[in-house]
Amino acid sequence: MSGPAAVTARVVVPVPLPRPFDYLPPSGARLPPVGSRVLVPFGRRQLVGIVVDHGSPPADRSVKLRPIARVLDEVLLDDRLLELADWCCRYYGAAPGETANLLLPGALRRVKAFRPAPKPFIELTSTGREAELSRAPRQADLRDRLITGPLARRELLESGFSADVLRRMLDAGLVRAVEDPGVIQSTAGPELNAEQRHAVSAILAARHRFEALLLAGITGSGKTEVYLHAARRMLERGRQVLILIPEIGLTAQLVRRIESRLGAPAHVYHSGLSEGERLACWQAARTGRARVIVGTRSAVFLPLKRPGLIVVDEEHDSSFKQAEGARYHGRDVAVMRARKLGIPVVLGSATPSLESLHNATQGRYRLLELTERAGAANLPRWRIIDARGRSGRLDPELVRNIRRHLDEGGQVLIYRNRRGYAPVLMCAECGWSADCRRCDAHMTWHQANASLQCHHCGVHHRAPPRCPECGSPELLALGAGTERLEDQLKAEFAEVAVYRVDRDSMTGRHDFDQLLEKVRDGKPCILVGTQMLAKGHHLPGVTLAAVLDVDQALFSADFRAPERLGQVVCQVAGRAGRGERAGEFLLLTRHPEHPLLEAMARGDYLAYARKLLAERQAAELPPATALALLRAEAHQPEAPRVFLEQAGRLLHSKRIEMIGPLPAIMTRRGGYWRFQLWLQAPDRAALAGHLAARIEALHDLPAARKVRWHVDMDALEL
Ligand code: ADP
Ligand code: ZN
Ligand code: ZN
Numbered sequence: 139m140s141g142p143a144a145v146t147a148r149v150v151v152p153v154p155l156p157r158p159f160d161y162l163p164p165s166g167a168r169l170p171p172v173g174s175r176v177l178v179p180f181g182r183r184q185l186v187g188i189v190v191d192h193g194s195p196p197a198d199r200s201v202k203l204r205p206i207a208r209v210l211d212e213v214l215l216d217d218r219l220l221e222l223a224d225w226c227c228r229y230y231g232a233a234p235g236e237t238a239n240l241l242l243p244g245a246l247r248r249v250k251a252f253r254p255a256p257k258p259f260i261e262l263t264s265t266g267r268e269a270e271l272s273r274a275p276r277q278a279d280l281r282d283r284l285i286t287g288p289l290a291r292r293e294l295l296e297s298g299f300s301a302d303v304l305r306r307m308l309d310a311g312l313v314r315a316v317e318d319p320g321v322i323q324s325t326a327g328p329e330l331n332a333e334q335r336h337a338v339s340a341i342l343a344a345r346h347r348f349e350a351l352l353l354a355g356i357t358g359s360g361k362t363e364v365y366l367h368a369a370r371r372m373l374e375r376g377r378q379v380l381i382l383i384p385e386i387g388l389t390a391q392l393v394r395r396i397e398s399r400l401g402a403p404a405h406v407y408h409s410g411l412s413e414g415e416r417l418a419c420w421q422a423a424r425t426g427r428a429r430v431i432v433g434t435r436s437a438v439f440l441p442l443k444r445p446g447l448i449v450v451d452e453e454h455d456s457s458f459k460q461a462e463g464a465r466y467h468g469r470d471v472a473v474m475r476a477r478k479l480g481i482p483v484v485l486g487s488a489t490p491s492l493e494s495l496h497n498a499t500q501g502r503y504r505l506l507e508l509t510e511r512a513g514a515a516n517l518p519r520w521r522i523i524d525a526r527g528r529s530g531r532l533d534p535e536l537v538r539n540i541r542r543h544l545d546e547g548g549q550v551l552i553y554r555n556r557r558g559y560a561p562v563l564m565c566a567e568c569g570w571s572a573d574c575r576r577c578d579a580h581m582t583w584h585q586a587n588a589s590l591q592c593h594h595c596g597v598h599h600r601a602p603p604r605c606p607e608c609g610s611p612e613l614l615a616l617g618a619g620t621e622r623l624e625d626q627l628k629a630e631f632a633e634v635a636v637y638r639v640d641r642d643s644m645t646g647r648h649d650f651d652q653l654l655e656k657v658r659d660g661k662p663c664i665l666v667g668t669q670m671l672a673k674g675h676h677l678p679g680v681t682l683a684a685v686l687d688v689d690q691a692l693f694s695a696d697f698r699a700p701e702r703l704g705q706v707v708c709q710v711a712g713r714a715g716r717g718e719r720a721g722e723f724l725l726l727t728r729h730p731e732h733p734l735l736e737a738m739a740r741g742d743y744l745a746y747a748r749k750l751l752a753e754r755q756a757a758e759l760p761p762a763t764a765l766a767l768l769r770a771e772a773h774q775p776e777a778p779r780v781f782l783e784q785a786g787r788l789l790h791s792k793r794i795e796m797i798g799p800l801p802a803i804m805t806r807r808g809g810y811w812r813f814q815l816w817l818q819a820p821d822r823a824a825l826a827g828h829l830a831a832r833i834e835a836l837h838d839l840p841a842a843r844k845v846r847w848h849v850d851m852d853a854l855e856l
Pocket of ligand 2: 567568569605609
């Protein structure tokens with residue numbers, strides 16, 4: 139819109155209101171260009187905002203515009219990023235101000251001066267090389283690590299060296315901080331097989347244009363090697379590579395592998411970093427100095443000087459979806475970004491989402507398959523165990539199998555999707571059970587700290603010694619969470635180490651990484667844990683993997699439950715037999731005859747997924763149709779219903795199918811009553827456009843003030 143008449147700047151500020159605000163140029167100065175970062179008065183505060191457009195003065199002369207207080211940086215953000223943010227706003231129904239938070243790292247969202255990040259690499263000095271350190275064993279250890287060349291500060295801290303040891307060595311001049319590690323020794327990596335080569339050449343063939351490629355490769359088929367080969371070719375051409383991963387927990391391992399394969403430092407961007415570190419990565423991405431960037435979903439908005447390739451690893455993972463603020467899906471934004479940049483994007487997974495598979499079927503994405511495990515490894519053998527009548531005790535057949543694998547020198551991985559000791563605590567006399575007062579949920583009994591915890595709202599208190607209803611002291615712990623399994627396994631297999639992996643046991647930032655390091659020594663051991671264990675870790679010593687208790691998921695009210703179950707089961711199965719020794723996989727259920735399990739047990743995830751896709755199509759559910767939820771919640775059940783009814787009238791259209799207001803599957807959570815309106819249409823863009831055109835009117839509805847509400851486009855949770 140910027141033309142000769144442009145005299146106002148349209149600025150997005152970080153407030154949850156559905157529009158940008160107009161300002162005059164700073165007094166006596168010209169209008170800052172689009173993409174500039176500015177400080178503006180807002181109410182009685184001053185806020186940092188981004189100029190997204192220019193405009194003409196308001197027709198209504200009585201509207202008094204205020205001038206911009208200060209221009210902080212000119213053209214910090216390029217047009218293509220602003221367009222992407224604008225698309226996010228309209229598509230996801232987010233407030234424009236929330237996108238300011240996506241585009242700028244925390245340090246740039248405030249005017250306050252920030253300390254620049256320390257130089258990221260640590261190098262041994264000649265003094266350090268010769269120093270006598272026999273009285274300072276930690277310092278000597280650190281020196282040993284640095285003998286072969288500089289390492290990232292982050293990596294040193296992650297491998298257990300304290301910031302204190304590092305500071306003392308810096309102060310004594312034994313080591314120094316440097317900007318760049320120099321040349322990293324690169325290793326060639328394995329020779330690719332035919333399927334991998336085909337995938338790499340398909341990616342490279344698209345290097346000058348947009349194409350979305352779905353790399354569906356079974357677990358251990360060498361997907362990462364494919365990304366790395368393609369990335370290497372991009373780097374050789376001076377282009378940047380952005381690799382998105384679902385979780386921080388996976389970075390350290392991947393970063394080491396990337397750096398050694400590509401011979402270039404990988405810059406990391408995720409929420410576990412300090413503000414200074416994030417800013418440093420943001421700047422390095424913007425200037426092009428960061429050639430390889432590994433990050434979680436928010437990295438999809440990093441400015442890139444010479445973008446060449448975007449990779450989304452484990453694209454099916456729901457952590458790519460942001461659950462608050464701007465509810466974007468990192469994978470889908472990555473695809474949109476690649477389209478706007480005219481570069482290829484690779485979505486990789488052993489268990490692709492039905493959304494991506496659907497896009498491949500429709501010809502929007504190109505499907506590349508890797509059907510065999512790379513190298514010498516084979517897929518594990520599957521077995522379903524009938525676990526009826528075990529009520530909380532370890533299954534004897536499971537025990538026999540674990541023992542056999544341990545005896546043969548293997549490691550064992552057991553997945554249970556529930557932390558704590560027991561999911562239910564119940565009175566044997568009167569049937570009372572410990573339930574959360576604020577949620578429709580049982581409280582989980584955690585024996586370690588004798589507490590009852592609600593895993594949905596976080597409330598916790600001491601476990602009662604006797605039944606609060608009838609006074610009976612006989613309280614029964616029903617079912618087994620990871621804590622109880624750990625106890626049972628320790629009692630049964632006293633001779634090996636049993637490691638529990640869940641949010642309660644892995645509290646430190648590096649606990650999990652250190653544990654994985656320990657487990658890779660290959661000694662027989664048992665790992666028992668939650669989701670954390672199911673994700674892409676390469677544990678070559680694991681020969682037996684098991685999933686316990688899938689039964690809840692088989693009968694869930696959520697139409698996505700069978701997909702999620704299939705993914706978890708297949709990912710856990712995929713942890714076994716990745717080394718030289720053959721693997722085995724066990725699935726324990728009280729419904730061994732369930733048709734879903736039968737389909738899954740054939741071990742062909744794509745075939746299973748295609749079957750689910752056909753069912754979704756028949757039921758007219760996503761991804762066959764587009765689904766947005768309008769959610770509302772309040773302390774009283776009436777207010778959200780009233781709001782959603784008003785919203786329903788406002789959103790009414792012949793082209794949109796509307797269902798509800800319906801209660802959410804968990805109707806009460808954290809003291810809030812939760813309801814939703816389902817909006818469905820054949821086309822995602824049309825549905826998003828319909829909502830975007832009415833979002834301001836939704837904000838203005840009289841009932842909107844009495845509830846918390848938001849639009850959830852492509853909703854994953856029901
Ligand atoms: P994925 O990402 O599909 O799980 P990876 O790329 O991590 O698979 O590969 C699994 C293991 O197989 C790794 O140890 C990797 O080095 C090895 N590998 C990958 N491709 C080959 C190949 N073509 N030949 C031999 N080994 C390979
Ligand atoms: Zn009782
Ligand atoms: Zn609760």
